[in-house]
Amino acid sequence: MTEARHEVGSQVGRSLPRIEARTKVTGRAEYTHTMQLAGMLHAKLFRSTVAHGRIKSIDTSAAQRMPGVHRVITSRDIRRVIPEPYYGPAFHDQPILAIDKVHYVGEPVAAVLAADPHVAEAAAALIVAEYDELPAVFDEIEAAKNKVLVHDELRPAGTFADLKHLKGRKGTNTALDFKLRRGDVEHAFTTAARVFEHTFRTQKVLHAALEPFASIADYRDSGVTIISASQGPSFVRTEIARLLGWPENRVRIKVPYLGGGFGGKLYIKLEAIATALSMIVRRPVKVALTMEEQFYTITKHPSTFRIKTGVDKSGRITGRKCEVYWNGGAYADIGPRVTQKSGFTASGPYDIDNVWIDSYALYTNLPPAGALRGFGIPQLVWAYERHTDIMARELRLDPLEFRRRNILREGRPQATGTIARDIKLEAALDRVAARLRWNEALERGAGPLRRGRGLAIAMKAVISPTTSVANVNIAADGSIILSCGTVDMGQGSDTAMTQIVGEVLNVPAESVRVTPRDTDITPYDMGTLGSRSLFHMGHAVRLAAEEAREKLKALAREVGEPEGSNAPISDLFRKKYGMQAGNIIGTGTYKPDYVPPDPASGATPNATPFWMCAAAGAEVEVDTETGAVRVIRLVNVVDCGRPLNPKIVETQISGAALMQLGFTMFEKMQIDGGQVTNASLADYKIPGMLDVPRGMESEAVAAHQSNGPYGAKGVGETATFCVSPAIGNAIEDACGVRLTELPLNAEAVLRALRSGTDQPLGDAP
Amino acid sequence: MSRRTIAFELNGEPVTAEIETHHNLVEVLQRDFNLTGARESCGQGMCGCCTVLVNGTAVSGCLYLAAFVDGAQVRTVESLADGDTLSPVQEAFIEAGAFQCGYCTPGFLLMATQLLDENPDPDDDAIRHYLSGNLCRCAAYPEIINAVKIAARKRKGATAPA
Numbered sequence: 001m002t003e004a005r006h007e008v009g010s011q012v013g014r015s016l017p018r019i020e021a022r023t024k025v026t027g028r029a030e031y032t033h034t035m036q037l038a039g040m041l042h043a044k045l046f047r048s049t050v051a052h053g054r055i056k057s058i059d060t061s062a063a064q065r066m067p068g069v070h071r072v073i074t075s076r077d078i079r080r081v082i083p084e085p086y087y088g089p090a091f092h093d094q095p096i097l098a099i100d101k102v103h104y105v106g107e108p109v110a111a112v113l114a115a116d117p118h119v120a121e122a123a124a125a126l127i128v129a130e131y132d133e134l135p136a137v138f139d140e141i142e143a144a145k146n147k148v149l150v151h152d153e154l155r156p157a158g159t160f161a162d163l164k165h166l167k168g169r170k171g172t173n174t175a176l177d178f179k180l181r182r183g184d185v186e187h188a189f190t191t192a193a194r195v196f197e198h199t200f201r202t203q204k205v206l207h208a209a210l211e212p213f214a215s216i217a218d219y220r221d222s223g224v225t226i227i228s229a230s231q232g233p234s235f236v237r238t239e240i241a242r243l244l245g246w247p248e249n250r251v252r253i254k255v256p257y258l259g260g261g262f263g264g265k266l267y268i269k270l271e272a273i274a275t276a277l278s279m280i281v282r283r284p285v286k287v288a289l290t291m292e293e294q295f296y297t298i299t300k301h302p303s304t305f306r307i308k309t310g311v312d313k314s315g316r317i318t319g320r321k322c323e324v325y326w327n328g329g330a331y332a333d334i335g336p337r338v339t340q341k342s343g344f345t346a347s348g349p350y351d352i353d354n355v356w357i358d359s360y361a362l363y364t365n366l367p368p369a370g371a372l373r374g375f376g377i378p379q380l381v382w383a384y385e386r387h388t389d390i391m392a393r394e395l396r397l398d399p400l401e402f403r404r405r406n407i408l409r410e411g412r413p414q415a416t417g418t419i420a421r422d423i424k425l426e427a428a429l430d431r432v433a434a435r436l437r438w439n440e441a442l443e444r445g446a447g448p449l450r451r452g453r454g455l456a457i458a459m460k461a462v463i464s465p466t467t468s469v470a471n472v473n474i475a476a477d478g479s480i481i482l483s484c485g486t487v488d489m490g491q492g493s494d495t496a497m498t499q500i501v502g503e504v505l506n507v508p509a510e511s512v513r514v515t516p517r518d519t520d521i522t523p524y525d526m527g528t529l530g531s532r533s534l535f536h537m538g539h540a541v542r543l544a545a546e547e548a549r550e551k552l553k554a555l556a557r558e559v560g561e562p563e564g565s566n567a568p569i570s571d572l573f574r575k576k577y578g579m580q581a582g583n584i585i586g587t588g589t590y591k592p593d594y595v596p597p598d599p600a601s602g603a604t605p606n607a608t609p610f611w612m613c614a615a616a617g618a619e620v621e622v623d624t625e626t627g628a629v630r631v632i633r634l635v636n637v638v639d640c641g642r643p644l645n646p647k648i649v650e651t652q653i654s655g656a657a658l659m660q661l662g663f664t665m666f667e668k669m670q671i672d673g674g675q676v677t678n679a680s681l682a683d684y685k686i687p688g689m690l691d692v693p694r695g696m697e698s699e700a701v702a703a704h705q706s707n708g709p710y711g712a713k714g715v716g717e718t719a720t721f722c723v724s725p726a727i728g729n730a731i732e733d734a735c736g737v738r739l740t741e742l743p744l745n746a747e748a749v750l751r752a753l754r755s756g757t758d759q760p761l762g763d764a765p
Numbered sequence: 766m767s768r769r770t771i772a773f774e775l776n777g778e779p780v781t782a783e784i785e786t787h788h789n790l791v792e793v794l795q796r797d798f799n800l801t802g803a804r805e806s807c808g809q810g811m812c813g814c815c816t817v818l819v820n821g822t823a824v825s826g827c828l829y830l831a832a833f834v835d836g837a838q839v840r841t842v843e844s845l846a847d848g849d850t851l852s853p854v855q856e857a858f859i860e861a862g863a864f865q866c867g868y869c870t871p872g873f874l875l876m877a878t879q880l881l882d883e884n885p886d887p888d889d890d891a892i893r894h895y896l897s898g899n900l901c902r903c904a905a906y907p908e909i910i911n912a913v914k915i916a917a918r919k920r921k922g923a924t925a926p927a
Contacts, residue, residue, distance in 0.1 A: 024867030027802020027842035259868030490865030658904035
């Protein structure tokens with residue numbers, strides 16, 4: 001009945017080039033940052049210069065007098081149109097412009113509107129604000145002591161059940177404390193043959209999407225249209241509707257291609273301020289940031305992780321205690337979810353009977369932190385896999401063998417009690433070991449150049465429970481349009497989704513079109529985040545296509561076609577309507593089962609619909625005279641179920657690993673008194689061509705996710721997990737230095753090499 | 766601020782633009798000619814997203830004052846394809862999967878084209894060094910290296926005697 005040019009099973013599993021490829025190589029792909037509307041004003045932001053303070057005055061008169069300035073806006077103006085201008089996914093704590101107080105250096109305090117962005121920028125520089133400075137807190141451990149309070153009172157959003165009890169709480173910087181208690185960890189420690197305890201830290205880094213944040217709002221009495229570089233248009237619609245007190249159908253979010261997202265372009269970023277400004281001036285307003293301003297918008301959580309492990313005589317881990325402190329910055333963003341969702345895997349991908357986890361989300365006076373490609377997992381893995389290697393060394397066990405002895409296997413309970421299913425964790429570890437020829441001796445190098453190798457493994461649960469909805473619309477000529485809210489920010493989701501539609505409806509994937517994201521047309525999706533889309537939206541798209549297929553079959557029966565007929569779809573419509581007319585629309589909704597963790601124990605029989613598994617290996621060469629580390633080989637093996645598009649999966653693996661390589665080796669936001677001092681790509685280096693290891697190997701192990709669409713599950717984050725500890729472990733293997741803090745730059749390595757010698761390095765300036 | 770009129774050749778067509786002397790080339794291309802292939806990202810000439818060819822040489826369009834292109838030949842990524850026919854470098858980038866989000870891709874395409882004009886058969890080191898001034902946060906670097914090699918073969922094939 002459908003055009004049977006392709007065999008069933010021919011669309012998923014093929015390395016179809018990205019369906020938007022021609023648009024991108026001809027320079028025609030549209031991004032919010034380069035878009036303009038007729039009559040549009042540009043907004044430039046004036047930002048706080050102090051980390052914590054009461055606003056005494058804001059003098060906007062010089063800015064207002066500059067020729068070409070349309071208007072200067074402060075929170076006083078915002079509150080006239082939006083009385084409670086606070087937003088956020090977990091806490092309604094972030095004001096559109098600072099109200100009464102500023103909470104970090106770089107917080108937006110005022111906005112200048114002008115038709116010429118250069119005028120707006122020059123005028124913003126003329127604004128003068130005076131503050132009564134307050135004590136500030138920057139370190140997460142200090143913040144946990146509550147001596148300096150970032151916020152007077154906590155304002156949970158009410159969306160998440162486990163945050164409701166924090167409403168109105170005073171005297172604390174803790175935005176969530178997640179607990180997991182399994183077995184008796186103290187007893188395990190007292191009966192263990194050896195107990196190890198270490199503290200690990202990670203630094204503040206940045207998404208640095210090459211398309212900086214941008215939103216354009218066009219407010220009318222009838223509704224507001226927002227064009228935005230957003231990974232989550234459905235959330236933006238809900239939150240803007242809440243701020244305006246409007247029904248969602250008066251808020252329209254359109255999302256063109258994204259020039260990178262990586263978790264940064266989630267929730268509300270510039271959408272609220274663009275909307276408020278457009279409300280005030282009744283013209284379209286564009287807010288487009290510079291690269292520098294991205295450093296003041298959203299970042300990755302720095303963390304401190306105290307980990308303690310008991311091991312018995314046979315090398316089995318019997319107990320593990322984890323205390324994780326997440327430095328969330330001045331506004332919670334999605335930090336409390338990172339704290340819980342990553343928190344419950346803090347004990348690692350190991351089979352441990354006695355586990356204690358405390359995971360704390362903390363406010364500090366730093367730029368906010370949110371999701372960054374891994375939702376906290378890379379910070380945890382850095383700690384628990386360095387810890388694993390250090391223990392193996394002290395126990396004189398091979399690091400591979402020690403991991404095999406303790407690894408979580410299929411059918412065994414994870415720390416929450418959820419039985420691990422479809423985890424090809426050991427298979428991934430085996431592939432890394434085979435690629436590194438782990439059972440053969442490594443050439444160790446000579447003179448000052450020392451070589452070493454390291455391994456790491458990790459597991460992540462997908463964020464749950466979340467919902468995706470999709471529509472498949474078949475036109476009367478048989479051509480197909482898919483509407484789904486997953487935002488293609490480079491991960492290739494549009495291509496994968498068309499492959500699923502093509503598979504169900506037996507048409508070439510490249511013949512399926514995907515509508516641009518537009519909440520007036522595109523159904524609900526929780527967000528393009530946490531490697532959830534291929535699984536959740538993939539199911540929704542499959543269900544939508546299957547419903548369309550059933551409706552096509554019904555149409556065929558109705559017009560008298562025999563079962564299994566090969567009549568073209570266009571003939572069915574023509575027979576039914578007498579001309580090329582009509583549509584068939586299939587809808588699919590997917591929400592997996594989930595049981596929330598017990599608040600006291602963190603236990604749940606169903607923590608996640610799937611687990612992402614990763615293993616990595618690294619070979620490094622350390623110059624012991626300079627501390628410089630060269631990564632010679634970087635091997636990443638993931639379990640992503642069945643790759644629906646093997647080529648795109650491979651690029652997701654290598655791309656994620658190389659991004660994490662930057663976070664591992666050199667990226668670090670330098671902060672002095674709350675002020676970021678390297679907020680530019682001149683001073684904050686991200687990986688370039690010359691940083692790519694010569695031996696860069698990526699692999700997806702043979703796997704099938706039994707509850708996944710065509711056996712697939714997510715992969716966008718997976719290859720970030722293990723890179724840092726694999727390299728850290730390789731450095732220790734090469735030259736014996738025990739690094740516990742990222743990044744692993746030459747200074748850190750040389751300091752460690754020289755400490756305890758007669759030539760220690762002086763203190764850092 | 767002072768306004769002036771500049772005249773230049775844009776992708777083979779003579780054009781004029783009314784500009785302020787402080788306007789950079791990228792904003793003029795976007796605002797006056799609706800060409801958005803050259804994009805500002807870092808704003809400092811560190812990333813290559815804004816790459817434009819001026820008189821045949823790649824420049825950082827976000828730092829290059831539009832006033833300087835008065836009388837010059839300007840080429841952007843939009844000129845690489847000939848109608849529906851992609852250039853060998855564009856084809857090779859698609860075949861190799863050499864981009865993800867695509868924001869940096871125009872800069873890489875122009876630099877890879879310039880590289881192959883200068884060196885039709887570059888090895889890995891030559892490719893890495895020539896393209897080290899372009900950044901890709903999606904880190905499609907291994908695929909980009911591969912794409913340049915594929916493009917080199919395509920261009921040789923196209924110019925080989927029949």
